[in-house]
Amino acid sequence: MAGTSYTSEFPPVYVTVDVVLLTVRDERLQVLMVERGSKPWRGSLALPGGFLRQTEDLADGARRELREETGLDVEPAHLEQLGTFGAPDRDPRARTVSVAYLAVLPALPSPVPGTDAAGANWEPVDAMLAHDLAFDHHAILAAGVARARSKLEYTSLATAFVGPRFTMAELRRVYEVVWGHPLDPGNFHRKVLGSQGFVRRTADERAGTRGRPAATYEPGDAIVLNPPILQRPPHVP
Amino acid sequence: MAGTSYTSEFPPVYVTVDVVLLTVRDERLQVLMVERGSKPWRGSLALPGGFLRQTEDLADGARRELREETGLDVEPAHLEQLGTFGAPDRDPRARTVSVAYLAVLPALPSPVPGTDAAGANWEPVDAMLAHDLAFDHHAILAAGVARARSKLEYTSLATAFVGPRFTMAELRRVYEVVWGHPLDPGNFHRKVLGSQGFVRRTADERAGTRGRPAATYEPGDAIVLNPPILQRPPHVP
DNA sequence: CTAATAGTGTCTGTCAGACAATATACC
DNA sequence: GGTATATTGTCTGACAGACACTATTAG
Numbered sequence: 010m011a012g013t014s015y016t017s018e019f020p021p022v023y024v025t026v027d028v029v030l031l032t033v034r035d036e037r038l039q040v041l042m043v044e045r046g047s048k049p050w051r052g053s054l055a056l057p058g059g060f061l062r063q064t065e066d067l068a069d070g071a072r073r074e075l076r077e078e079t080g081l082d083v084e085p086a087h088l089e090q091l092g093t094f095g096a097p098d099r100d101p102r103a104r105t106v107s108v109a110y111l112a113v114l115p116a117l118p119s120p121v122p123g124t125d126a127a128g129a130n131w132e133p134v135d136a137m138l139a140h141d142l143a144f145d146h147h148a149i150l151a152a153g154v155a156r157a158r159s160k161l162e163y164t165s166l167a168t169a170f171v172g173p174r175f176t177m178a179e180l181r182r183v184y185e186v187v188w189g190h191p192l193d194p195g196n197f198h199r200k201v202l203g204s205q206g207f208v209r210r211t212a213d214e215r216a217g218t219r220g221r222p223a224a225t226y227e228p229g230d231a232i233v234l235n236p237p238i239l240q241r242p243p244h245v246p
Numbered sequence: 247m248a249g250t251s252y253t254s255e256f257p258p259v260y261v262t263v264d265v266v267l268l269t270v271r272d273e274r275l276q277v278l279m280v281e282r283g284s285k286p287w288r289g290s291l292a293l294p295g296g297f298l299r300q301t302e303d304l305a306d307g308a309r310r311e312l313r314e315e316t317g318l319d320v321e322p323a324h325l326e327q328l329g330t331f332g333a334p335d336r337d338p339r340a341r342t343v344s345v346a347y348l349a350v351l352p353a354l355p356s357p358v359p360g361t362d363a364a365g366a367n368w369e370p371v372d373a374m375l376a377h378d379l380a381f382d383h384h385a386i387l388a389a390g391v392a393r394a395r396s397k398l399e400y401t402s403l404a405t406a407f408v409g410p411r412f413t414m415a416e417l418r419r420v421y422e423v424v425w426g427h428p429l430d431p432g433n434f435h436r437k438v439l440g441s442q443g444f445v446r447r448t449a450d451e452r453a454g455t456r457g458r459p460a461a462t463y464e465p466g467d468a469i470v471l472n473p474p475i476l477q478r479p480p481h482v483p
Numbered sequence: 484c485t486a487a488t489a490g491t492g493t494c495t496g497t498c499a500g501a502c503a504a505t506a507t508a509c510c
Numbered sequence: 511g512g513t514a515t516a517t518t519g520t521c522t523g524a525c526a527g528a529c530a531c532t533a534t535t536a537g
């Protein structure tokens with residue numbers, strides 16, 4: 010950005026925004042996918058996304074695309090930039106650079122997105138990663154899942170997967186599903202409470218289907234966890 | 247990216263690439279800055295960068311700008327994407343989106359970059375962060391420094407700051423300078439050797455100016471450190 | 484009561500930092 | 511020898527996982 014002038018020697022590039030929207034549904038990590046209706050990769054599954062508008066911020070573009078393409082009008086509980094993908098041949102039609110965002114939502118009880126507009130649907134992440142996706146969306150999705158896995162360790166991202174009130178078991182299930190292995194309920198409980206500002210206890214309890222009723226919690230003020238909830242190799246003595 | 251067509255309703259956006267090139271010189275973390283010669287922010291310091299070419303990959307653009315603007319023709323020891331900055335008003339001339347990269351080099355003995363072309367110079371990071379910079383380069387630099395600080399913990403990034411052969415003290419000084427506080431030499435030594443594949447011992451030794459000669463090491467195969475070299479609050483018993 | 488889930492307590496191994504001790508160079 | 515730096519060793523506290531134990535509900 011130092012001393013270069015704007016001339017036609019720099020042909021413009023199309024900037025798009027794509028969103029990896031993750032949630033935990035049915036004990037599985039799922040991602041919102043849309044089916045492409047037009048030419049390249051017609052019929053393939055793709056991440057929701059589209060062209061950046063001239064005067065909108067990148068994150069606003071991500072939120073707008075999510076709204077437009079999925080009929081989903083909830084603000085994601087978490088939205089962060091994931092990375093920018095700009096291989097010269099990633100779109101056969103023109104040079105495009107895609108700014109990818111990672112978004113997280115709790116599993117919504119009623120409105121399954123995509124019932125209205127385009128064919129947007131929740132799909133299991135594992136299946137999508139074993140699948141051919143449009144453009145370089147396989148790499149973008151893989152980056153999103155990797156980011157979510159590692160951010161569970163050292164940030165309070167997990168609370169974005171659950172509702173405003175949650176039990177320890179619900180929070181633990183987020184970790185188990187995203188990491189793909191079970192956690193010790195007792196140790197998890199102790200670690201979460203020991204992590205400064207991660208969760209705050211509420212007054213109510215919630216009777217599950219069976220067993221002792223669980224205390225409920227709400228997200229605390231912490232964004233970075235201290236100490237972190239580390240994903241460790243199991244202890245082999 | 248699902249089902250939208252390319253029309254003029256999507257005005258093009260200029261895509262630039264900016265680079266935060268860090269090194270450790272004179273016991274300080276320094277960053278390569280160029281002085282702007284043209285209109286907006288003329289005379290201000292800016293990160294090296296420029297327009298993305300039509301057919302080049304993003305990382306290639308970062309390497310090219312580094313070469314062109316600094317007369318530096320060494321391949322950076324480390325280059326990774328930092329993030330994309332695209333606030334609608336970040337450049338008063340036109341809508342630009344900048345893909346920022348973080349690059350790391352060892353302190354080069356002889357060729358001070360910028361002696362030839364533009365006025366490129368190493369500047370202490372602390373001074374730059376207390377300084378007004380062109381565009382949103384203050385935020386980009388801050389992101390780069392934060393990324394470097396945290397990546398020292400869990401990746402082998404530190405080896406990119408030192409030469410192909412280094413002593414434990416040299417490696418330790420990288421951590422001390424980037425983190426801004428001293429480390430215990432003995433504990434550091436033990437932790438680095440205990441981190442699988444971080445460094446590999448070489449046959450030679452190196453006699454410093456004073457004291458017992460130090461063993462030299464070269465970078466190992468590990469990219470992610472296991473266990474990590476954690477930056478911890480000091481122990482208060 | 485039994486089963487199931489929530490939550491607490493305890494044991495033990497690992498590993499961090501603090502710091503002492505030893506090794507080996509230059510002066 | 512004296513000093514400076516490198517390297518190794520030791521002690522102790524924090525904390526993780528493993529797992530036993532208690533608490534409280536539904537059926």
